[in-house]
Amino acid sequence: MSFVPYLSFNGQAREALTAYAQIFGATDLQLMAFSDAPPETAPPETAPPGTAPAGAAPAGAEKLIMHGQFSAGGSTLMAADMPGNPPDGMASPSVFHGAANAETAARVFAALSERGQIILPLGQTFWSPCFGMLKDRFGTTWMITLAA
Known part of the structure; x- marks a missing residue:
């Protein structure tokens, strides 16, 4: 499924x-x-x-x-x-993306945040060595991290 x-x-x-x-x-x-x-x-x-x-x-x-x-x-x-x-400004759930490595996560985060709004800068958190959140220019909220 x-x-x-x-x-x-x-x-x-x-x-x-x-x-x-x-x-x-x-x-x-x-x-x-x-x-x-x-x-x-x-x-x-x-x-x-x-x-x-x-x-x-x-x-x-x-x-x-x-x-x-x-x-x-x-x-x-x-x-x-x-x-x-x-739609209500894309009030739907966030899209979660697990990148293969930190370089890919940084590239994707930078591209999606262009003309968007960074909610949480990409960086180390207590649960991940690389995690960030943003709302892109289309109103979609993204969560970018490293794939498990």
């Missing part, structure tokens, strides 16, 4: 997933825009106001990401834009 983080964005999923894929060295970034959905997923004329089937894009949201994902280091990260239902 595995658990995969699924992040919600308000129009930034393409930019966020592209940045994350580059930071983590992924080569399999997949992005599906709402405009890529088959036409038969458009809401029927008889649908109650405000309802739409999965894949139907609200007006003006066609280029937003319906689903995106990439894999790196044996893990997968998924995300989507949630048009019409903006």
